[in-house]
Amino acid sequence: xxxxxxxxxATWYTSDKFIEAAKHKIYNKGWHFVSIVNAFSMHPxxxxxxxxxxxxxxxxxxxxxxxxxxxxxxxxxxxxxxxxYKDIVxxxxxxxxxxARIEKLEPVNHVVTEGxxxxxxxxxxxxxxxxDYFGNELGQxxxxxxxxxxxxxxxxxxxxxxxxxxxxxxxxxxxxCQYTHPAFSKVYPFEFYKVxxxxxxxxxxxxxVGEQDDAGLFLYFFPSCTLNQYGGGMxxxxxxxxxxxxxxxxFEYFFDGSDEEFEAYxxxxxxxxxxxxxxxxxxxxxxxxxxxxxxxxxxxxEVGVVYYQSLxxxxxxx
Numbered sequence: 001x002x003x004x005x006x007x008x009x010a011t012w013y014t015s016d017k018f019i020e021a022a023k024h025k026i027y028n029k030g031w032h033f034v035s036i037v038n039a040f041s042m043h044p045x046x047x048x049x050x051x052x053x054x055x056x057x058x059x060x061x062x063x064x065x066x067x068x069x070x071x072x073x074x075x076x077x078x079x080x081x082x083x084x085y086k087d088i089v090x091x092x093x094x095x096x097x098x099x100a101r102i103e104k105l106e107p108v109n110h111v112v113t114e115g116x117x118x119x120x121x122x123x124x125x126x127x128x129x130x131x132d133y134f135g136n137e138l139g140q141x142x143x144x145x146x147x148x149x150x151x152x153x154x155x156x157x158x159x160x161x162x163x164x165x166x167x168x169x170x171x172x173x174x175x176x177c178q179y180t181h182p183a184f185s186k187v188y189p190f191e192f193y194k195v196x197x198x199x200x201x202x203x204x205x206x207x208x209v210g211e212q213d214d215a216g217l218f219l220y221f222f223p224s225c226t227l228n229q230y231g232g233g234m235x236x237x238x239x240x241x242x243x244x245x246x247x248x249x250x251f252e253y254f255f256d257g258s259d260e261e262f263e264a265y266x267x268x269x270x271x272x273x274x275x276x277x278x279x280x281x282x283x284x285x286x287x288x289x290x291x292x293x294x295x296x297x298x299x300x301x302e303v304g305v306v307y308y309q310s311l312x313x314x315x316x317x318x
Contacts, residue, residue: 004296005306013163013287016244023059025315031133033221034118041069053085063108072148080108116148135199150254157250162284164241172304195304233265
């Protein structure tokens with residue numbers, strides 16, 4: 001009988017040194033899903049205090065994208081630059097001065113897919129193309145979909161008291177869904193939930209009950225970003241590590257329809273997110289206590305966790 005897979009060491013779930021290692025060995029390498037091109041349009045109605053640029057940061061490597069997209073369907077590339085936008089433009093007295101300062105900044109290597117997904121890499125000379133990094137397997141799930149068709153309706157950014165590993169552990173399995181997400185499991189029953197592993201990403205899929213035609217598209221991109229299309233809307237999250245016990249969650253919700261319809265979708269999606277916060281913050285407190293050391297994973301029912309933790313282990317130990 002083969003030995004059951006083991007989890008990564010418990011110390012990694014609370015260690016600032018692990019996060020620093022992850023920055024250099026995971027986040028500064030490979031390709032990372034960021035968002036949809038629509039997120040880089042002007043959205044003053046969101047009132048998020050960041051109307052001119054979307055500020056991003058994957059573990060101490062800040063960069064931003066100008067929100068100057070007028071027609072998402074015309075976009076082939078974006079103006080992504082390294083730096084903190086508000087610091088760069090501080091004191092500028094004209095748009096021309098802002099543009100001149102931004103032009104001097106180093107651009108971020110990125111790809112906008114045909115369907116409008118945005119991926120970046122911090123490698124100055126990428127060691128692999130986007131297609132090769134995802135094993136030429138990603139196209140079958142995204143090439144026939146128009147992700148530009150929904151507009152950004154809401155953006156949320158906040159910090160939670162858990163390690164990003166704690167959060168992704170939960171996302172990569174749904175054993176807890178039936179009990180922790182009762183509303184979600186009624187629409188997307190756990191009995192039909194499945195995780196398929198691919199090269200540096202996973203596809204989660206399940207069939208909704210009733211006569212709904214939205215089977216949902218749930219994609220996890222290593223190490224900590226996702227795209228979730230279900231319930232008539234589309235949401236993404238970026239789980240960005242802050243330190244060993246804190247993660248900055250960045251959510252964006254895309255939807256086409258009336259305000260009333262969006263609010264119903266948003267309420268449904270946010271309930272799942274809030275339930276995950278409660279679960280993960282409680283789990284983090286148990287990890288901090290030091291009682292847990294290392295555990296075993298079910299090779300089939302937790303295949304998503306086994307896979308992503310194997311990627312973490314491989315890169316950290318390299």
